[in-house]
Amino acid sequence: MDKTKITHLNEISRRKFIRNTGISALLIGNAFNKGTGIAETVRKPNTDRYQSISLTTHEWYGDIDERLDLPKEWKVETLHNGTLSQPQLTIDEMRKAIRNPIGTKPLRDIAAGKKTAVILFDDLSRPTPANTIAPLVIEELHAGGIKDENILFISMIGSHWAMTHDQVLAKLGFPIVDKYPWINHNVFDNFAKLGKTSGGIPVEVNYYFYTADVKVAIGNLKKHGHPGYSGGAKAIIPGVSSIDSIQSFHTNTMDGKLGSIFHNKSRDNMEEYAYMAGLDFVTQSVCNGHRNIIRLWSGDLRAAFRRGVPEAAKLYETTPVKDADVVIANAYPYTIEEWGKFDWANWSLRQGGTAIAIFQMPLGRVPMHYWGERSGFRKKSYWDSVNIEDPVPNAGQIIIYSQYLHRRDLHYPEGRVKLCRTWDEVLKLVEKKHGAGTRCAVYPYVGIQHEPITVDQA
Numbered sequence: 001m002d003k004t005k006i007t008h009l010n011e012i013s014r015r016k017f018i019r020n021t022g023i024s025a026l027l028i029g030n031a032f033n034k035g036t037g038i039a040e041t042v043r044k045p046n047t048d049r050y051q052s053i054s055l056t057t058h059e060w061y062g063d064i065d066e067r068l069d070l071p072k073e074w075k076v077e078t079l080h081n082g083t084l085s086q087p088q089l090t091i092d093e094m095r096k097a098i099r100n101p102i103g104t105k106p107l108r109d110i111a112a113g114k115k116t117a118v119i120l121f122d123d124l125s126r127p128t129p130a131n132t133i134a135p136l137v138i139e140e141l142h143a144g145g146i147k148d149e150n151i152l153f154i155s156m157i158g159s160h161w162a163m164t165h166d167q168v169l170a171k172l173g174f175p176i177v178d179k180y181p182w183i184n185h186n187v188f189d190n191f192a193k194l195g196k197t198s199g200g201i202p203v204e205v206n207y208y209f210y211t212a213d214v215k216v217a218i219g220n221l222k223k224h225g226h227p228g229y230s231g232g233a234k235a236i237i238p239g240v241s242s243i244d245s246i247q248s249f250h251t252n253t254m255d256g257k258l259g260s261i262f263h264n265k266s267r268d269n270m271e272e273y274a275y276m277a278g279l280d281f282v283t284q285s286v287c288n289g290h291r292n293i294i295r296l297w298s299g300d301l302r303a304a305f306r307r308g309v310p311e312a313a314k315l316y317e318t319t320p321v322k323d324a325d326v327v328i329a330n331a332y333p334y335t336i337e338e339w340g341k342f343d344w345a346n347w348s349l350r351q352g353g354t355a356i357a358i359f360q361m362p363l364g365r366v367p368m369h370y371w372g373e374r375s376g377f378r379k380k381s382y383w384d385s386v387n388i389e390d391p392v393p394n395a396g397q398i399i400i401y402s403q404y405l406h407r408r409d410l411h412y413p414e415g416r417v418k419l420c421r422t423w424d425e426v427l428k429l430v431e432k433k434h435g436a437g438t439r440c441a442v443y444p445y446v447g448i449q450h451e452p453i454t455v456d457q458a
Contacts, residue, residue: 045069053078055444056290057360059333060124060170063291066360068423073436074326081449082315083288089296091136097296098136098283103303107137107216107281111144114213120156120235121218124167124363127291127333127447128220131173133283137216146214153182154209156217156239159246159371183208187243187370194276199253199269204242205277215278217301220285221312223340223450226254228261229313231284232305233274238371240277246371249273259453261309271302284308286315289445291333310455318449320347324441325434328356334447335361338409342391344443345398347451352396354430359402365409386411397433401426 045052050069053076058064070076089097099106111117119137121130134153141151153172155163162184169177185206192210194203209215217235224230238246249269256264279301286295286308295315297308327345331338338359345355359365366372378385388411392398398417400410410419420426443449 048072051076053442055330055358055442056332057330057335057358059127059291059335059361060167061362063333066423068328069427070440071427071431071434071436071438074434074438074440076440076442077321077324078442078444079318079321079449080289080444081318083286083294083448086288086294086315088288088292088294091132094133094293094296095136095139098133098140098298101281101299101304102297102307103300104281107140107214107298108143110280111141111146111214114144114146116150116152116212117141117146117214117216118152118154118209118212119216119218120154120209120239121171122220122235122239123155123157123160123163124171125160125334125336125366126220126222127287128171128218128285129287129291129293130171130218131176132293133218133285133296134172134176137218137283141214141216144214148179151180152208152212153180154206154240155182155184156219156235157185157187158238158241159187159243159369160366161368185209185240187241187246191242192277197269197272197276199265199272201237201248201253201269201273202242202245203273203276204245205236206240209240210277214280216281216283217279218283220287221305221308222334222448223258223316223453225258226256226264226266227270228256228259228264228267229305229309229455231308232282232301233267233270233279235282235301236274236277236279237270241273243370243374245273247374250371250375259313259455261306262456262458264456274301286312287333287448289332289448306458313450313453313455316448316450317452318443319452320344321441322348323350323439324348324353325350325438326354326356326430326440328358328440328442329446330358330360330442330444332358332360332445332447335359336363336366337447338365340450341446343451344441344446344449345392345395348441349392349394351394353394354397354399354433355392355395356399356401356426356430357391359400359405359409362404364402364404364406388413390416397429399426399429 190207191204192207221231253266253269256266282301283298285293297304327349329344331341
């Protein structure tokens with residue numbers, strides 16, 4: 001078979017597929033066969049009873065626009081962030097950002113005279129469209145004289161689960177995986193041991209990464225607590241570090257706060273660690289509510305990070321409303337991670353209201369986090385170790401809409417959270433409780449939305 005004619009399903013827009021099949025309506029929630037098939041039926045909305053909103057779901061599995069119906073008498077407010085109004089970068093604009101780095105030489109100059117290169121990429125818990133950026137990075141490595149056979153991709157998964165072939169294919173795209181080898185980082189074995197940071201963190205990094213002549217990381221910027229913001233040096237610690245280094249970092253230096261990127265001991269240790277490991281070049285992207293790149297900075301791991309974070313924080317900023325009767329938070333495009341998804345209901349919901357969280361992504365929630373397993377182990381039985389928490393104490397009703405979550409994902413007080421497999425089930429529950437005049441706040445992509453924060457200065 002001619003490989004040029006092979007097209008992987010994850011590289012085709014589901015929207016394009018549906019247009020080609022003649023289906024014109026938005027997909028209604030639960031219109032999928034086991035979550036990964038194409039819509040079988042799309043019913044028309046009952047416009048006499050309902051108004052409809054469109055939310056993007058299924059990151060890495062089609063990035064599907066789902067139509068969700070709400071009672072017509074409700075007052076629905078969709079709270080977007082600053083990414084909505086920003087145009088998607090063109091390939092030429094991204095290429096320009098990579099060829100004009102911040103704080104270091106162009107990548108082609110770094111690669112000049114070198115033989116081998118490693119490109120780090122993140123997993124499906126992050127929205128970074130590495131398949132778009134990687135070819136531009138490879139262009140620069142080629143310009144510096146590095147040959148295809150000497151380029152290796154490594155997943156910077158830290159202590160997350162190992163990626164499967166299909167997941168890497170979704171992340172990097174068929175042209176990359178067809179041409180270049182990739183490996184998963186192994187958090188337990190095969191490290192270069194390089195001493196300790198000034199904060200006492202043992203520097204133990206992936207040996208294959210360390211022995212490459214040129215080291216590049218493709219990442220993104222997002223809200224993250226102790227390191228001030230996610231990005232930059234985080235590609236290395238925890239990205240391609242040992243479980244012992246990750247444990248030491250989380251135990252000894254987690255004293256930073258969100259927005260502190262200059263005056264932060266956690267960030268300082270991360271950056272010292274990454275420089276010791278030899279990270280040469282990073283790309284830092286910001287995506288919109290459809291995972292399209294709207295900003296891209298490249299260059300030195302500290303300089304590019306510091307340049308990008310203030311603008312990223314403004315673009316992601318969303319001011320929560322108050323006293324809503326119903327709050328809908330769509331976990332896209334970080335559905336795998338639960339953390340923070342219920343914050344919006346806690347900030348916005350009136351006493352006794354309804355909190356709805358949407359987790360529409362076939363991988364469910366974090367399949368495995370080895371550091372989390374290690375740090376949470378107390379030599380107790382499974383049943384004595386399960387952490388049971390009420391996600392929204394203020395709510396009178398809590399609903400999760402997901403076709404994919406399993407029993408393992410639902411560690412809540414007995415009877416406190418209702419899991420609905422279809423949006424029709426959700427409608428029945430909310431219509432019993434809320435009538436005309438209901439104020440509904442919709443947060444359409446909370447994975448890239450955060451409350452207003454202050455980013456410190458040098």
